[in-house]
Structures are given as C-alpha cells and as structure tokens.
Amino acid sequence: MRKKLICVILAALTAASACTGCGISKAERSQNVVYVYNAGEYIDPDLLDQFTEETGIDVVYDEFESNEIMYPKIESGAAVYDVVCPSDYMIEKMIKKDLLQPLDYSKIPNVKNIGDYYIEQSRSFDPEHKYTIPYCWxxxxxxxxxxxxxxxxxxxxxxxxxxxxxxxxxxxxxxxxxxxxxxxxxxxxxxxxxxxxxxxxxxxxxxxxxxxxxxxxxxxxxxxxxxxxxxxxxxxxxxxxxxxxxxxxxxxxxxxxxxWLDCWVMPKNAKNVENGLKFLNFLCDAKVAAKNFEYITYSTPNENARQYVEDEELKNSTTAFxxxxxxxxxxxxxxxxxxxxxxxxxxxxxxxxx
Missing domain, CATH: 3.40.190.10 (Periplasmic binding protein-like II)
Structure with a gap:
C-alpha cells in the first residue's frame, strides 16, 4: 500500500457516499453506512457501488497517503472510521496502543478464502489473529x-x-x-x-x-x-x-x-461494526477479490480468487505471485x-x- 492521496467523490454512489478528504467527524455519521479509510487507488471503485447495491449500505470512502498520515487521525479519535487498511508494522503499533477491536470472524465467513500462509504471516504482528483480515501483499x-x-x-x-x-x-x-x-x-x-x-x-x-x-x-x-x-x-x-x-x-x-502485508482492521471507536463486518466479508468473496486484483494489480492473499482472474498474464505473473x-x-x-x-x-x- 504505497499510494498517493486522491480525494474523490464517487458519483456513482449515493449522495451520502462522498469522500470528505478531511476525516469523518462523529456528527457526520449515519446508521446505514460504513466508513472506510484506505490508501489512495487501492480498491476498484466499482466494488463500492456493488457493495451498496447488494446490501443497501452506503460506503463513505476516505483515502490516506501513508501509514504515518493515517495513524494520528485514528489515534486522536477525531476522525472515526469503521474499517481501515494499514500495513503490518503499523497494525502492530495500533494493537500495542490499544486502538483496535477484535473482529468477529463468525460474521466474516468468506475469510476461509484467505490462504493459511498469509494468516500465519499476519501473526508476526497480530500474534493471536484477533484483529486482521489480509488484503494485499x-x-x-x-x-x-x-x-x-x-x-x-x-x-x-x-x-x-x-x-x-x-x-x-x-x-x-x-x-x-x-x-x-x-x-x-x-x-x-x-x-x-x-x-x-x-x-x-x-x-x-x-x-x-x-x-x-x-x-x-x-x-x-x-x-x-x-x-x-x-x-x-x-x-x-x-x-x-x-x-x-x-x-x-x-x-x-x-x-x-x-x-509486506496490508490488512483490514476495525478501530476501537468504530460505530457501524455490523456494517464494517459485512464490508470485510464482501471483500473476502473470491470473485470480488479477483476483480479487485485485476484493477489494482496488488497480489491478493485470497487463494480462491485466482481461478476467477480473467487476465491470464496477470494470473500467471511471477511478479504478482x-x-x-x-x-x-x-x-x-x-x-x-x-x-x-x-x-x-x-x-x-x-x-x-x-
């Protein structure tokens, strides 16, 4: 996750699903929504539409340039997000600083698609595998x-x-x-x-x-x-x-x-926990992960996704895999x-x- 900050308003989403570019204040939050904080250009924007269409949950999507820019916003609590995608070492810091809440994996059944190798890798910074869903590596x-x-x-x-x-x-x-x-x-x-x-x-x-x-x-x-x-x-x-x-x-x-391994985590002050878990389960769907990989070209830890990658060159790339x-x-x-x-x-x- 090494992307530039691009603050965009995703027009295809509902009016509530605008990227604020300055953090989501507590006063701006609504219930049927999930607030997502991710690196720039690190997801296929069509998937945000798809999630809303399938669940009725609006996605408010904000972007950061680096882990070091992301961290103080989460630490201060001024910007409140439901799911965030930091890198390995920063997740370790967030765990030690007590900024994350454990994930209820029973509500993320698609986590079964994540390869055991990547779960084990995540244990180097999340030893009990309580807080993370591997996203890209x-x-x-x-x-x-x-x-x-x-x-x-x-x-x-x-x-x-x-x-x-x-x-x-x-x-x-x-x-x-x-x-x-x-x-x-x-x-x-x-x-x-x-x-x-x-x-x-x-x-x-x-x-x-x-x-x-x-x-x-x-x-x-x-x-x-x-x-x-x-x-x-x-x-x-x-x-x-x-x-x-x-x-x-x-x-x-x-x-x-x-x-390196980037993972989704849930801040301790997340308010829309159930919606956040639904969003994570959606991203762990094999077909969704395959579509996302073809868009961002960052290797997916979702082992079942590779069978759905249509681009043969990408699927068989020794750079990606x-x-x-x-x-x-x-x-x-x-x-x-x-x-x-x-x-x-x-x-x-x-x-x-x-």
Missing part, C-alpha cells in the same frame, strides 16, 4: 529498464553504481530507504542497533548524489516513460509498469527484501517502538538534508 524490489541497464541485476549494490548517476529512483520512505541500505549491508530491516543504522545512514548519504529523485508513485510513471534506468518499487506497481512498458524487469535482490521459497531473508516490517522510530526518522532527515 507483495515485495519491494528493483525495477530496471533492459535497454538502459546492461549488466545482471540481482543485488541492491547496483543502486550505488556510479554508472547510473541521475538514473536511480529511490522510495521517499524512511522504512523502505533504510531497508535497502540495511539489507545491502547484511543487516535486518528491523534493526534498532545504532551502529547498524548509522552505517546505513552513511551509505544512503554516499548514494545521494546518484539519485535522480526520492519518489513514491512517480517511480511508476518515470519508469514507464523511460525517464530513469533503475527504481525501487513495490511489486504491485511493478506489475502495472510492465504492462505499459515491455522493457521493464522486476527482481528481488539476493540480499533479501521486505515482504512469486515462488517465495526460492528467496531467503524476506522480512516483514515490525513496529520498532517510539524511541527507535524517532531515531530512525532523525537519521532520514539527515540523509535528505545532506
């Missing part, structure tokens, strides 16, 4: 243009190659940038060791003069347009870029990478704690201002 890797890069690409090291000065795109994200540097040095992406983080910081500083830009979604557009040779990208975005530019190749570096057993050192991000987060953010500011 993927890896972070290197996207490169085969007409601009001649040598074999299998290591994060290429991001420090002087040959590609001003042709490298890095993610403008503290966790992702440090993941690349830490794992390239042989460390865990969840390291809180100051010596290791300082070494990673110095490595990022040494790389900075080679970087064309620190970006988020722009890596997709720039790589499609042949504006850069190499970019750090999320697998779901890589899948889309490859459909638009056949010269692009995606690889998972040999040193390892982040294996890699054999993870062939890779080693795939790590899920963990919440590092407030002190470590503050320290890491300070080091990132140091890199950006270098």
């Amino acid at each position: 993927g890896t972070v890797g290197i996207l490169y243009n085969k007409t601009m890069v001649s040598e074999k690409v299998d290591s994060w090291d290429i991001l420090w190659n002087e040959k590609y000065k001003n042709e490298i795109l890095m993610q403008d994200s503290v966790r992702d940038a440090f993941m690349v540097s830490l794992m390239d040095l042989g460390y865990s992406c969840n390291s809180v060791d100051h010596d290791e983080i300082e070494a990673a910081t110095e490595r990022l500083k040494a790389q900075k003069h080679l970087v064309q830009a620190y970006v988020v979604d722009q890596v997709r557009d720039k790589m499609i347009g042949n504006e850069a040779a190499i970019g750090v990208i999320y697998s779901g975005e890589a899948l889309y870029t490859q459909s638009q530019n056949p010269n692009l190749e995606y690889v998972i570096p040999k040193e390892g990478t982040n294996l 890699p054999d993870l057993t062939q890779f080693h050192n795939l790590e899920t991000y963990h919440y590092l704690g407030d002190t470590a987060d503050k320290y890491l953010n300070g080091m990132w500011r140091e890199v950006k201002s270098y």
Whole structure:
C-alpha cells in the first residue's frame, strides 16, 4: 500500500457516499453506512457501488497517503472510521496502543478464502489473529529498464553504481530507504542497533548524489516513460509498469527484501461494526477479490480468487505471485517502538538534508 492521496467523490454512489478528504467527524455519521479509510487507488471503485447495491449500505470512502498520515487521525479519535487498511508494522503499533477491536470472524465467513500462509504471516504482528483480515501483499524490489541497464541485476549494490548517476529512483520512505541500505549491508530491516543504522545512514548519504529523485508513485510513471534506468518499487506497481512498458524487469535482490502485508482492521471507536463486518466479508468473496486484483494489480492473499482472474498474464505473473521459497531473508516490517522510530526518522532527515 504505497499510494498517493486522491480525494474523490464517487458519483456513482449515493449522495451520502462522498469522500470528505478531511476525516469523518462523529456528527457526520449515519446508521446505514460504513466508513472506510484506505490508501489512495487501492480498491476498484466499482466494488463500492456493488457493495451498496447488494446490501443497501452506503460506503463513505476516505483515502490516506501513508501509514504515518493515517495513524494520528485514528489515534486522536477525531476522525472515526469503521474499517481501515494499514500495513503490518503499523497494525502492530495500533494493537500495542490499544486502538483496535477484535473482529468477529463468525460474521466474516468468506475469510476461509484467505490462504493459511498469509494468516500465519499476519501473526508476526497480530500474534493471536484477533484483529486482521489480509488484503494485499507483495515485495519491494528493483525495477530496471533492459535497454538502459546492461549488466545482471540481482543485488541492491547496483543502486550505488556510479554508472547510473541521475538514473536511480529511490522510495521517499524512511522504512523502505533504510531497508535497502540495511539489507545491502547484511543487516535486518528491523534493526534498532545504532551502529547498524548509522552505517546505513552513511551509505544512503554516499548514494545521494546518484539519485535522480526520492519518489513514491512517480517511480511508476518515470519508469514507464523511460525517464530513469533503475527504481525501487513495490511489486504491485511493478506489475502495472510492465504492462505499459515491455522493457521493464522486476527482481528481488539476493540480499533479501521486505515482504509486506496490508490488512483490514476495525478501530476501537468504530460505530457501524455490523456494517464494517459485512464490508470485510464482501471483500473476502473470491470473485470480488479477483476483480479487485485485476484493477489494482496488488497480489491478493485470497487463494480462491485466482481461478476467477480473467487476465491470464496477470494470473500467471511471477511478479504478482512469486515462488517465495526460492528467496531467503524476506522480512516483514515490525513496529520498532517510539524511541527507535524517532531515531530512525532523525537519521532520514539527515540523509535528505545532506
């Protein structure tokens, strides 16, 4: 889930189903509705219409740019949502801060479609599997243009190659940038060791003069347009870029990478609990999940959905559905704690201002 903030009014929905773009206040809430908070461009909007048509429940849909923007709105309670879709490490933080309520899985029977592997992966941040429904998963890797890069690409090291000065795109994200540097040095992406983080910081500083830009979604557009040779990208975005530019190749570096999982959760102050559970059950329907995957191109953990994917290239994509057993050192991000987060953010500011 690495998407830009786009505040849209979904005209096909009822008048009550408008994206506010500034959070849903308690005064604005109504009963026959579900308030959804998700990353931008991270759902097929037609599915929101379909849910309303099938249930009579209006969907008020709001979007966020990053986990770090989402979190304070949930923590403060000023914006009240029924279901939210954060990433692994942020869910771990929300659980520890007592911001979530357990899900009644008996009212989400379609959860049976979620593969056991992804349920087990979610236990790394939701140990008792009480709070989460896996939604999308993927890896972070290197996207490169085969007409601009001649040598074999299998290591994060290429991001420090002087040959590609001003042709490298890095993610403008503290966790992702440090993941690349830490794992390239042989460390865990969840390291809180100051010596290791300082070494990673110095490595990022040494790389900075080679970087064309620190970006988020722009890596997709720039790589499609042949504006850069190499970019750090999320697998779901890589899948889309490859459909638009056949010269692009995606690889998972040999040193390892982040294996991420985004899940739906229910904030503790959610008011429309039953409607929220119905929405989650709807999204876990195999045909719904297949339609959503074809739209957003982020890998679905819904194992029964793949049989309904009509696009054969997507269904059989090794970018979307890699054999993870062939890779080693795939790590899920963990919440590092407030002190470590503050320290890491300070080091990132140091890199950006270098």
